[in-house]
């Protein structure tokens with residue numbers, strides 16, 4: 001009898017306990033999880049303060065920021081090919097057109113048509129691809145020249161990206177004298193920010209003038225992209241950079257982020273420059289990881305002058321297709337807190353976003369809207385910006 | 392009188408053709424095969440129709456889920472007669488009902504949202520009207536309209552089943568179909584519209600330049616609390632509500648609410664209790680991300696951005712729904728041999744463990760076969776699309792096809808139904824107040840709180856020691 005009773009109450013105890021566990025856990029979840037007390041669980045930010053050295057000044061020349069000329073045409077192609085997750089090599093965009101039409105291409109079939117002409121006969125290669133590709137007239141590209149002045153006055157040059165259209169990029173290189181600098185081996189290295197068509201597919205234009213230039217790529221290139229380096233006629237060193245900080249020369253470092261990116265691209269590399277007495281300058285190609293992430297990363301990883309975030313140059317990947325999302329407003333609203341003093345934005349920042357920056361009173365350096373750049377809120381094609389130096 | 396499918400799901404007996412686990416494995420393999428084939432046809436960015444643009448496919452996936460809920464939970468399979476449901480071969484039934492669900496899906500999107508609302512009410516539901524904005528491209532006109540539409544779907548996917556599960560169809564429970572279905576549909580659609588305006592409309596209102604101050608609250612009222620102006624904050628808790636409704640309906644068998652004997656009180660407590668549990672989940676899953684990836688930083692993109700974190704709460708929540716449905720649909724809601732609360736607790740623990748494994752498995756492997764890219768965060772990738780797509784296929788298989796071929800449907804006899812009701816009564820009667828139960832409750836609650844805090848300390852360590860993405 002008493003044994004029986006013990007059994008029953010044990011069963012009841014477990015019933016209650018089961019309910020209690022569920023209830024207690026839910027209570028903790030509901031009451032504590034978003035309370036201010038939760039912050040005691042966050043570890044203090046440990047700053048690594050890596051020393052990347054300092055430079056006297058840095059100057060950026062916008063060779064081209066117009067990656068495509070008509071946004072509606074580009075988005076029409078993306079829509080027709082199946083949206084933002086489709087592999088970029090299958091679009092049948094130049095230079096990998098094979099004549100089979102939108103969304104049906106591949107790297108192998110495309111490169112086969114022009115490979116024999118790279119990198120020396122780009123005119124003919126482009127003429128061929130114009131016939132076989134989708135929207136060849138729409139291709140432009142992103143590329144920038146970085147000139148850094150070391151503390152002892154020595155000047156050094158680097159190229160960030162090589163654009164997209166062979167034709168447009170060759171014209172742009174000639175306009176800014178990049179072709180001569182490459183021929184004279186004045187430019188030390190080419191940094192490829194990421195594998196996107198508008199930054200990378202024009203790489204034979206650089207190799208046409210200097211096939212041996214050392215090329216830095218971020219880790220995460222797909223096999224097609226790696227193959228293209230060889231097919232484009234590159235004869236120099238290729239250095240693949242792992243995610244994280246990569247100091248280059250005093251005052252200049254690159255940083256690679258392991259991020260998945262639309263159109264099936266992975267990983268992006270961007271540049272930090274530490275300018276004496278001024279602070280940190282961020283130079284980005286597309287900035288898919290976000291400019292505030294880039295600044296926060298700098299805060300955690302490196303030491304820079306006056307602990308000050310000074311300048312920005314480049315595409316900020318906010319609304320690359322002139323699209324919008326309330327989260328972009330989060331960025332516009334937050335950027336002010338970081339205190340940048342000189343912002344030169346263009347490319348995938350989005351004209352709408354640049355306009356919102358100007359309205360928010362941020363120090364956006366105006367451009368001249370020449371060479372097919374659309375508005376002066378962008379630091380346009382052929383424009384220059386200096387940090388620690390007047391241009 | 393014709394009952395259509397009223398009570399069909401409770402009154403059907405699914406008889407296993409083979410001993411477990413064979414039927415469960417057969418069901419899993421079959422549904423995964425259908426999942427993969429249909430994924431390739433409709434969604435895959437490398438596939439045929441490539442609807443994963445992403446928003447277009449996202450919208451159809453979510454609304455299709457609601458079509459299934461409407462047909463089965465709200466309309467009880469009306470206008471299909473009970474005899475047809477019982478006698479037709481599951482494959483034929485599955486095909487006919489699926490086609491119908493797709494037809495109403497299409498009529499709803501194109502007819503109701505795009506044409507009616509989008510032309511005579513709110514422009515942002517119609518891509519054609521958005522296209523008139525300066526600088527708008529066709530692609531984004533379609534994406535934005537789909538976004539508005541799918542945000543509506545998130546709300547409907549919570550409220551439509553909640554009216555049946557929590558409110559027990561009140562006050563129309565005794566009405567015949569289609570009167571009952573129409574009444575519940577109108578009521579839940581009305582509520583969804585209200586919630587849409589209070590949660591998502593402001594998101595849409597600041598999607599265009601300049602902010603639409605005159606029609607929506609801008610910046611949205613939740614900005615300070617949520618640390619973002621994005622409506623993802625609401626997507627998060629609303630998805631948690633959807634998941635909680637289905638957890639309560641499946642592995643919890645409407646426990647603990649069904650312990651309340653007063654009808655009105657039970658219904659009210661159930662409706663708001665589901666919201667309360669969902670909010671606990673909503674806040675906890677956000678905190679869990681802070682513990683693993685660090686505090687969110689407003690203005691960043693992707694993994695550190697508050698808007699993405701909120702969205703990811705909803706995504707994680709759906710990972711919990713997948714094993715819960717599997718346990719109920721294909722494992723006979725195992726286990727059943729303990730008391731109701733213990734059964735519920737055991738199923739919950741299994742669900743949580745399975746969900747964590749599924750989450751890790753998904754992020755480790757999905758990029759190898761879904762045509763997506765590796766990474767937790769991506770600007771345009773939403774794991775809710777494949778998970779809900781799979782759930783839709785399971786709902787079709789379980790509701791329309793009686794788990795064919797692993798199971799055979801036999802209508803229960805009157806005696807069996809009576810026995811079910813008696814067993815249910817006994818199960819409830821067994822859970823009643825008793826000092827031992829009280830002691831258990833107290834001890835359990837203390838343990839529950841302890842489990843919560845232990846989880847908080849263990850999470851960062853677990854995250855550091857498991858490499859999900861290389």
Ligand SMILES: [Fe+2]
Nearest residue numbers: 196198286348
């Ligand atoms: Fe770009």
Ligand SMILES: [Fe+2]
Nearest residue numbers: 194196286288
């Ligand atoms: Fe890019």
